[in-house]
Amino acid sequence: MKLEGKSVFGGIAIGKCKVYGKKESFVKRNKVVDTASEIKRFSQAKEQAKGQLAQLYEKALKEVGEANAMIFEVHQMMLDDLDYVESITNMISTQGINAEFAVAATGDNFAEMFAAMDDDYMRERAADVKDISNRVISILQGDQNQGDLGKEPVILLADDLAPSETVQLDKSKVLSFVTRHGSTNSHTAILARTMNIPALIGVDFHEDADGQIGIVDGKQGIFIIDPSEEEIAHYSKLKKQDEDRARLLQELKGQESVTKDGKAIQLYANIGGVGDVASVLANDAGGIGLFRSEFLYLESSDYPTEEQQFKAYRTVAENMAGKKVIIRTLDIGADKQVDYFGLDKEENPAMGYRAIRICLDRKEIFKTQLRAIYRASYYGKIAVMFPMVISVDEVLQAKEMCQQVKEELKAEGVPYSQVELGVMIETPAAVMISDLLAKEVDFFSIGTNDLTQYTLAIDRQNPKLDDIYDSHHEAVLRMIQMVVDNGHKEGCWVGICGELGADISLTETFLQMGIDELSVSPSMILPVRDQIRKSGALR
């Protein structure tokens, strides 16, 4: 059975469900004759409750920090509140009732008062009042051992958890929290985030989930009870991926991407928009090796202005704080179509009017982009590379445009910094003349997806050809070697930004070929770094 809820914290948990037994403390009303000693019984229970809360405060202080622990100090004050205490003692003395009932009735009254307030945060105080009252009642009734979860770690299901309950829990026995109520700011939510475990709220589970196997998908907000074998297999795999990533993150964050024999590799990330920068930084990439600038054009209903582009490039450059950001100029056409460009439908778009071919034909579009890039270069470390190059002449034209842009900016008094220029090597033609191209630029970045498709003459979109499509084809590998050798002869550094760059079965091969940079999707940074550190660059 699949249920939905709101995610409080991501991650996957698989395990036995346990419905947290909130003893809806049923309190009986009894007649009491000796009201004085009943009041004394209440006072003693109250003091004992305060003692427990003081201990919880200490425990919470260590586990969740002072800001979150403060609530237990407030709880102690609430127990001492004269309105609260007087209400209870009055009920006992004037009505001649037992302390349990007086505490329960008073707790309900105060909780109702808070629950009626037009403020989410204050409404949660209703839970606090009930919580302290239940604590006193439990003591009066002689109950102990709340929060005993058994031996096995469990997915904890509850209506909602009071702060004292969450703190009392043995955290090593909780895989995940799933509650019917609560908010993303509730104590349970804070605790889940602090403990780094998945948690869902607003899940309408049934009590009979108790004891069944459950899966919590904290990313998607899904709770599955009694999952199928396929579901278990699927989520186990996801969970393992998460764990592997977390482990890598811990071990490899801040580490250098250096081979066993001491060669440092630039390990960069590929991004498709400004929003991806967060994951680039989270995964500890050394820079951005491929910033696909198409998003600016694809997301827009008209040509993006220089200002719009400048802002996007500048934001990325600033966020990367001095780390290299390689912007690939417009690569539209082929499978990426934009209406306002008014491009004709082509028989064979992969080999058609696209990328640098459009840019050099419609120079006003290209110039707008280059101006935005150069202006942004002042705010970080920016490099530019041109896609789909097949001739030296194209590179010369592009460089000429860059020169014009620089002169214009200089004349206007607009600051810019030095920008490295590079060529994307993704056609067999570019590979074969890479010795000539290398004389014109600072670096090469090999786009293995297109290069493989053009070299093998295999359309990657055609599923019939999947069997003969070999991404490790000797022809492609030899081409990469050729590009590296020709680039290095002229002092160019050489990187790979295609999918092959993230293929860890080839990492060592690339390093031995002399590759200087690998640019991969942010999620592959750490796995590739792991592989680099296990590899040797010498043959």
Added chain:
Amino acid sequence: MREYVYTITDPEGIHARPAGAFVKEAAQYGCKVTIEKDGREVDAKRIMGVMSLGVKCGQEILLRTDGDGEEEAMEGLSKFLQDNL
């Protein structure tokens, strides 16, 4: 009796934690201390009452001290409000 009008600037308002701190502070003084919001007056030494006002950021409260040491209490508590709320 002394009175002081104060507008809350703490973005959280007088919620549980700040209410607790304020009540603790008020309890140190022997005189009667109350706060009033929108015509409802509560004992500033009782946390449930203070919390029940649900005072939010930007709202005005009226602090009153009355009795022995009211001057000193007003001085201390108005300063506390300015510093913490």
